[in-house]
Amino acid sequence: MGITKIAENKKNAQRTWQYTNSAREAWSNIIEEYKKLYPNAKVLLPSYIGWSANEGSGIFDSVKNAGVDFEFYSLDKYLNIDISDLKDKVNSNENCLVLLVHYFGFTDNKYAEIVQWLDQEKICYIEDCAHAWLTDLVGGKCGRNGKYAFYSLHKILPLSKGGLLVSNQTEETVESLNPFVSLNYDLLTIYNKRRDNYQYLAKKIEDFDNIEILYKELKDGICPQTLPVILNGIDRDALYHKMNELGFGMVSLYHTMIQELHNYNAEACSVTHKKIINFPIHQDVNHNDLDDLIENLKKVLNV
Ligand SMILES: Cc1ncc(COP(=O)(O)O)c(C=O)c1O
Incomplete structure (x- = not known):
């Protein structure tokens, strides 16, 4: 009983940070892990994914390289999720892995409702925070609900590469990596x-x-x-x-x-x-x- 002078509980507020070369490398690692659990599982992707000759596709290349099955769920003109379409696709694909993308650092208008439903249905979903690192870290508005979240450092900081993979599961061991300390930016x-x-x-x-x-x-x-x-x-x-x-x-x-x-x-x-x-x-x-x-x-x- 009582209160210790300093925090000692290593499990408290745990979040596991891993550095990767890019967001897509983090996303690939997640898919590979998921494949081990559910070899025939489908990945559900938002219907706004691009490609360029220089960069390939930051989201889709990982899916293609892993050779997993995939399907898209609909987004409207403003990139908001068509919730009923998402629910239909989730309900018709057992053990699917859902990717939510926080385009341009913004969250979906109905983000809270969507993650609440996914949690209630015990669906495994991942948050693509490639554009939304600070919406997560500073704003606290995304990235903490999905099983994992991943980030692209070179999209926010003047770096040529760099990504992060974050686990929101408390059972994993914490590496003592602190991005605030090792990244020299305010x-x-x-x-x-x-x-x-x-x-x-x-x-x-x-x-x-x-x-x-x-x-x-x-x-x-x-x-x-x-x-x-x-x-x-x-x-x-x-x-x-x-x-x-x-x-x-x-x-x-x-x-x-x-x-x-x-x-x-x-x-x-x-x-x-x-x-x-x-x-x-x-x-x-x-x-x-x-x-x-x-x-x-x-x-x-x-x-
Ligand atoms: C939404 C989104 N997710 C993931 C990625 C992949 O980012 P990275 O270049 O760090 O692999 C990109 C960029 O290509 C992106 O725009």
């Missing part, structure tokens, strides 16, 4: 800067009639990786190339769907990938840069 500063840039730029983008912000609200605890928008009636690829030529690092994630999604019937893969463009809002960007970006955007769009 994550709270990065988190705040990204949120501030997001809000600043979003306010300016609201003035453009034909640009629709994908996540209109930046809720507490969310750390955005980029600011994704949908372009209506604008040539996305031309804008992408022009802005990059002008020195503004735009991305279109995912401009090309994996072949397996070409005939899938969900707005995310039939519409969003053609119209999406992501604005940079990372920690190296300041308000003057964003003012400059907007001026150039206006010129390119002739408005």
Whole structure:
């Protein structure tokens, strides 16, 4: 009885961190582990997964390399999960492994309801926090419910590679790895800067009639990786190339769907990938840069 002077319980608030070279390496490790338990299990994937010649597919390559069966569940134009479709697919695939992806650092509108249902049904699900490391670590809004979560350090920090695999199961032994100590960055500063840039730029983008912000609200605890928008009636690829030529690092994630999604019937893969463009809002960007970006955007769009 009583209280010790310092915390001594090694099992308390356990979370096992493992470094990997990339998020996809972590995801591959998870699938390999799952395959050992259920060799015929299916992986259920969201219907928004891209591919590029340089990078391959961060999500799908691991599935393909493991040779496991897979199926997609539907996302709408705003990348929100079609819950009834997810439930149908889960219910018709015994021992499936579900991947939830927190695109661009945001959680699904119904994230709480989804994970509650998956937990209640005792479904094994994984959180892809490749874009959402700080939404998890600083914001505490994702990554703690799935059996595992994985992260892509080079998507948030100026590193050329790096991933993390986190286990949320208390029974595993804890390696004494502490990412806050060995990564020499102030994550709270990065988190705040990204949120501030997001809000600043979003306010300016609201003035453009034909640009629709994908996540209109930046809720507490969310750390955005980029600011994704949908372009209506604008040539996305031309804008992408022009802005990059002008020195503004735009991305279109995912401009090309994996072949397996070409005939899938969900707005995310039939519409969003053609119209999406992501604005940079990372920690190296300041308000003057964003003012400059907007001026150039206006010129390119002739408005
Ligand atoms: C949502 C998502 N998950 C996983 C990955 C894989 O990340 P990494 O490049 O660290 O393997 C990517 C990027 O390719 C991604 O966009």
